[in-house]
Amino acid sequence: MVLDEIDRRILRVLQKDGRVTNVELSRQVNLSPAATLERVRKLEQSDVIKSYMARLDPETLNLGLLVFVQVTLDRTSADIFEQFAKAVQAIPQVSECYMVAGGFDYLIKARVRDMNAYRAFLGKTLTRLPGVRQTHTYTVMEEVKADLELPI
Secondary structure (H helix, E strand, O other): OOOOHHHHHHHHHHHHOOOOOHHHHHHHHOOOHHHHHHHHHHHHHOOOOOOOOOOOOOOOOOOOEEEEEEEEEOOOOHHHHHHHHHHHHOOOOEEEEEEOOOOOOEEEEEEEOOHHHHHHHHHHOHHHOOOEEEEEEEEOOOOOOOOOOOOO
């Protein structure tokens, strides 16, 4: 799908507030409500807009410790990559996981209650994933920027 400037404006507004009314969205992008609604539906149908969600406060939900974990596998084969990916997708504490090129195989972003919870998570969950040889943990001391918006 080719995006024009109006589509981009719609996406910028929706990234900031997914609950904006269609009337307000149409006002902000200077388009009629009917035309705005049609464009939003096309963006949804073409998977430019994947979903809508609420951003939650991890501290309030007792998930204040954010960690990044480098994972090195004991071997790099298609079957172990598949097994690892399937297993990590089922772990609720893991919010993001990326296969990367470089000195390790995966980078995991996870949230837990505190350091004790992380130690249990590491020992009982992460190190028991298929093929894990080694992990290195980086504990976040301060979130300097946590922006989910894409630069459109």
